[in-house]
Amino acid sequence: MREQVQRIIDENGKVIDGAQLPDLSEDDLIRLYRLMLFNRRVDERMTKLQRQGRIGFYVGSTGEEASIIGSAFALEPEDWIVPCYREVGAAFARGYGLFDFLCQIYGNTQDVIKGRQMPCHWASRELRLASVSSPVGTQIPHALGMAMAASIKGTQEVALTFFGDGATSTGDFHVSCNFAGVFKAPVIFLCRNNHWAISVPVGAQTAQQDLAEKAKAYAIDGVRVDGNDVLAMYAATRQAAEKARRGEGPTLIEAQTYRQGAHTTSDDPRAYRDDAEVDQWLEKDPICRFRTFLIERGVWSEEQDSALEEEFQEEIRAAIEEVEKIGPPDLDTLFEDVLDEVPWHLEEQRDELKSLSDQ
Amino acid sequence: MPKMNIIQAINDALRVEMRRDDRVVVFGEDVGKFGGVFRATQGLQDEFGTKRSFDTPLSETAIVGAAIGMAINGLIPVSEIQFADFIYPAFDQIVNEAAKMRYRSGAELSCPMVIRTPYGGGIRGGHYHSQSPEALFVHTPGLKVVIPSTPYDAKGLLISAIRDPNPVIFLEPKRVYRAARGEVPNGDYQIPLGEAKVLVEGEDATIVTYGAMVHTVMDAVDKISASDGITVEVIDLRTLLPWDVETVLSSVEKTGRVAIVHEAPRTCGYGAEIAATIAEKSLLNLQAPVLRVAGLDTPFPYTLEHEYLPNEKRIRKVLNDLINY
Numbered sequence: 001m002r003e004q005v006q007r008i009i010d011e012n013g014k015v016i017d018g019a020q021l022p023d024l025s026e027d028d029l030i031r032l033y034r035l036m037l038f039n040r041r042v043d044e045r046m047t048k049l050q051r052q053g054r055i056g057f058y059v060g061s062t063g064e065e066a067s068i069i070g071s072a073f074a075l076e077p078e079d080w081i082v083p084c085y086r087e088v089g090a091a092f093a094r095g096y097g098l099f100d101f102l103c104q105i106y107g108n109t110q111d112v113i114k115g116r117q118m119p120c121h122w123a124s125r126e127l128r129l130a131s132v133s134s135p136v137g138t139q140i141p142h143a144l145g146m147a148m149a150a151s152i153k154g155t156q157e158v159a160l161t162f163f164g165d166g167a168t169s170t171g172d173f174h175v176s177c178n179f180a181g182v183f184k185a186p187v188i189f190l191c192r193n194n195h196w197a198i199s200v201p202v203g204a205q206t207a208q209q210d211l212a213e214k215a216k217a218y219a220i221d222g223v224r225v226d227g228n229d230v231l232a233m234y235a236a237t238r239q240a241a242e243k244a245r246r247g248e249g250p251t252l253i254e255a256q257t258y259r260q261g262a263h264t265t266s267d268d269p270r271a272y273r274d275d276a277e278v279d280q281w282l283e284k285d286p287i288c289r290f291r292t293f294l295i296e297r298g299v300w301s302e303e304q305d306s307a308l309e310e311e312f313q314e315e316i317r318a319a320i321e322e323v324e325k326i327g328p329p330d331l332d333t334l335f336e337d338v339l340d341e342v343p344w345h346l347e348e349q350r351d352e353l354k355s356l357s358d359q
Numbered sequence: 360m361p362k363m364n365i366i367q368a369i370n371d372a373l374r375v376e377m378r379r380d381d382r383v384v385v386f387g388e389d390v391g392k393f394g395g396v397f398r399a400t401q402g403l404q405d406e407f408g409t410k411r412s413f414d415t416p417l418s419e420t421a422i423v424g425a426a427i428g429m430a431i432n433g434l435i436p437v438s439e440i441q442f443a444d445f446i447y448p449a450f451d452q453i454v455n456e457a458a459k460m461r462y463r464s465g466a467e468l469s470c471p472m473v474i475r476t477p478y479g480g481g482i483r484g485g486h487y488h489s490q491s492p493e494a495l496f497v498h499t500p501g502l503k504v505v506i507p508s509t510p511y512d513a514k515g516l517l518i519s520a521i522r523d524p525n526p527v528i529f530l531e532p533k534r535v536y537r538a539a540r541g542e543v544p545n546g547d548y549q550i551p552l553g554e555a556k557v558l559v560e561g562e563d564a565t566i567v568t569y570g571a572m573v574h575t576v577m578d579a580v581d582k583i584s585a586s587d588g589i590t591v592e593v594i595d596l597r598t599l600l601p602w603d604v605e606t607v608l609s610s611v612e613k614t615g616r617v618a619i620v621h622e623a624p625r626t627c628g629y630g631a632e633i634a635a636t637i638a639e640k641s642l643l644n645l646q647a648p649v650l651r652v653a654g655l656d657t658p659f660p661y662t663l664e665h666e667y668l669p670n671e672k673r674i675r676k677v678l679n680d681l682i683n684y
């Protein structure tokens with residue numbers, strides 16, 4: 001028999017009968033809320049900037065914040081987060097700063113990755129955030145390998161990788177689940193089932209729409225979680241991480257959530273899906289329900305909420321203002337980091353390009 | 360000094376590195392218990408245990424993809440792809456992930472790793488046990504590509520590849536895995552990546568080659584020199600990227616006549632890059648066009664593989680064409 005969807009708070013912010021609240025302090029609860037709201041306000045502002053032509057592209061996560069932040073929040077600082085392109089919220093949860101994120105989006109001189117990738121393709125070694133790449137699913141075996149490395153070294157870190165429902169159709173997903181099962185790797189496969197892969201609904205993606213069931217083929221654990229319930233996401237991830245640390249192997253977590261917005265700023269979902277479906281999911285919004293939960297518990301208030309909105313608005317505005325003053329990277333950076341040292345043929349290409357640009 | 364074949368030299372290099380640095384791990388299909396279908400990893404599991412030398416399930420994608428994750432998380436993975444012909448399932452991981460990791464992350468992350476794989480024809484292997492895919496990897500910024508031809512070089516180059524901070528594709532000439540024998544020093548030594556070797560000096564023409572073709576070329580040149588009274592300089596490139604342009608150009612200056620010999624298909628093959636570079640940098644030293652002896656632009660055949668591969672006849676003809684141009 002397939003397992004129930006794990007839930008802790010319902011759509012109205014009420015604790016579900018018999019559900020156990022995770023062991024989180026009031027401060028932690030408020031941090032979770034702040035992170036989710038921050039993620040959403042950043043997404044909204046970036047989408048506007050793209051519309052104004054000030055940035056080239058953006059990938060939002062509106063509606064999916066709980067699945068991204070609740071899970072990242074359950075990890076330890078030494079654990080690896082191996083993202084795809086939609087999980088900057090997980091990076092924020094790690095302490096990745098808005099300034100760094102904006103510099104990446106603008107691809108300027110202060111961009112850690114030196115203007116080399118499209119927006120939302122960040123990385124940070126210090127924060128153990130792997131590098132985002134665009135090809136779907138390719139990050140999944142990296143998390144597997146990081147986890148295998150932990151087992152080989154005898155260290156305690158786990159690796160959590162995010163991917164979408166569409167990515168469960170890739171070979172990379174299946175081969176990684178298989179290896180993880182064989183090696184009992186301390187890895188968490190976190191599938192954000194947001195029900196769409198650009199214009200393809202999950203119903204057309206796979207005949208097995210209980211994505212967590214796919215774990216069975218590899219004899220690994222698969223759990224289904226209400227991905228709009230940040231506490232359930234936290235609890236399920238925490239459990240999977242503890243299990244991995246005990247040497248009991250991988251878990252596939254299917255976070256059931258919904259992509260409320262466009263796939264990216266290059267997409268227009270009105271061309272392929274009904275507003276009615278979107279409206280249904282708006283009622284299950286992860287941030288609204290958590291706000292109600294916090295207010296009803298007396299740890300948050302409408303006044304604090306308005307103040308927080310103002311704080312974020314100002315923080316984001318000020319960061320954009322600062323970042324828009326920064327110029328593009330130097331030509332030399334084009335040739336660095338292809339290999340650890342610049343080889344002769346790249347030196348030649350660099351010198352030629354520079355001699356032309358000096359003219 | 361002990362005499363070894365290439366398999367033994369590779370095994371020895373792996374052992375030296377695994378003893379020196381416990382971050383070095385070796386894995387792939389049939390690599391652990393059995394020691395690899397060509398036995399290059401034989402005995403490593405006995406010495407280093409199942410955590411550092413192990414078998415994997417059958418997925419090149421996962422072998423290379425996991426190697427990337429291991430490299431990022433502090434190991435130095437040396438994975439084996441059983442035959443180069445089977446590397447294509449991992450092509451995306453190599454090209455889009457390993458090769459780009461350092462660049463795309465602004466050097467936040469990198470992949471110090473080696474992918475070893477036997478390549479090349481002449482073993483009655485047909486399409487799927489004979490291909491020479493080096494140009495695909497040389498064409499991918501972010502990789503180093505190494506091809507040894509002798510046991511001595513195989514050991515010294517593999518040690519360098521393992522210590523190199525970049526992802527290295529290490530293609531092993533399987534036709535001469537056992538046939539090529541030579542003295543190999545005990546213990547630790549390195550051959551720097553990016554340095555070619557002049558195998559024999561000559562005045563009348565230069566042949567640039569690598570891998571198993573080094574042996575074909577050396578045999579042919581021996582005979583042709585004896586019969587035709589010419590001297591031919593033979594350069595074994597050893598590293599295809601970054602390649603040793605200085606050694607090649609100084610030979611061009613001396614002989615003015617160059618052929619490139621490789622068994623991979625001719626069109627857009629590695630020889631085209633060398634020919635173009637010589638034309639760009641040394642045109643006026645040339646006494647004849649740069650010529651190529653290469654595999655045919657066909658899939659690799661079974662019965663007629665020796666017609667496909669460069670051989671003495673074709674090398675003789677090209678030297679003739681160069682000298683009588």
Ligand SMILES: Cc1ncc(C[n+]2csc(CCOP(=O)(O)OP(=O)(O)O)c2C)c(N)n1
Binds near residue numbers: 163168192196263
């Ligand atoms: C290998 C590959 N094929 C196609 C694409 C183009 N593409 C980008 S995102 C995407 C849909 C991915 O859907 P899903 O995995 O559900 O993630 P989501 O975007 O919903 O978060 C597609 C087809 C790609 N980036 N990579």
Ligand SMILES: [Mg+2]
Binds near residue numbers: 164165166192194
């Ligand atoms: Mg999706």
